[in-house]
Amino acid sequence: MSEKIAVLGAGSWGSILANLLTENGNDVRVWSNASDQVKELNEKHTNEHYVPGFKYSDKLVAYDDLEAALDGVAVVLFVVPTKVMRLVANEMVEVLEKNGNKPIIVHASKGLEQGTHKRLSQVLEEEIPERNRKAIVVLSGPSHAEEVAKKDITLVTAASSNEDAAKKVQNLFMNKYFRVYTNDDVIGVETGAALKNIIAIGAGALHGLGYGDDAKAALMTRGLAEISRLGVAMGAKPLTFIGLSGVGDLIVTATSVHSRNWRAGNELGQGMPLKEVIDTMEMVIEGIPSTQAAYELAAQNHIDMPITNAIYDVLYNGKEVKTAIDELMDREGKPEME
Helix, strand or coil: CCCEEEEECCCHHHHHHHHHHHHCCCEEEEECCCHHHHHHHHHCCCCCCCCCCCCCCCCCEEECCHHHHHCCCCEEEECCCHHHHHHHHHHHHHHHHHHCCCCEEEECCCCECCCCCCEHHHHHHHHCCHHHCCEEEEEECCCCHHHHHCCCCEEEEEECCCHHHHHHHHHHHCCCCEEEEEECCHHHHHHHHHHHHHHHHHHHHHHHHCCCHHHHHHHHHHHHHHHHHHHHHCCCCHHHHHCHHHHHHHHHHHHCCCCHHHHHHHHHHCCCCHHHHHHHHCCCCCHHHHHHHHHHHHHHHCCCCHHHHHHHHHHHCCCCHHHHHHHHHCCCCCCCCC
């Protein structure tokens, strides 16, 4: 059954998910606060800054008016950067209060809010009262917009405490190349999604320094141990981290040139200053603020996260990447399953 869906955020991931939902037969409107981008999507059916060379469905309609985009929708999909999630949610509630809608809220963003260290579903719960929403669902897993655009095979998970809402989202997104599972471990899914970006920066840095596959495999394996350790301390289920939103997302983000976190680490490993890396990326590198959040959460929860601490020192204390690696390797021996 066709649904009316609003996608908030017209970057690479948001616009490609909006296009997928449109091609699945839904009435989709994608919202952006950039009028030039909206005009390009509506008139040329392209989004060259984010997904060069891709042609969007002519049935996908873009809006820069949030009220018009949200009119009568059954589902709202947030695909905005972590730092503006709360702001956009707050603006949306003002509209929902006017039009009386009570949609399912979905988010496909990955990160932790700076300062509060809250997961994004927590931010949405705080900003969107229960009277304005049916449920909150997290869509996450190993996925790059560039590959979904090519209709490459992609598997993700829809996580929610509301099983019916998770199944609804599953049905909306599923097609021959995009497969969706359901999950009830929202904490684990969101934690894995946020923290894998940190390890991806480290993996990129290893590549930039010329290290080989052994080093990258070691980093991802021990990085996953850190992600699991902190996630379980926050209330996640351990098995979630060997699923799509855990090891799956870690593999794709820590090995792919499509990953902006991997690319940022690669440039750091090659000696580019962090400010220059940020300035030239032109898109949000979620792993940078997530590193600070994880570093502080680990300290608060007394969780040992040496790789995260090392990446924090590189990003926030100016430590040389090679020095951070040497210090990690020089630590005293420990049992692997400690």
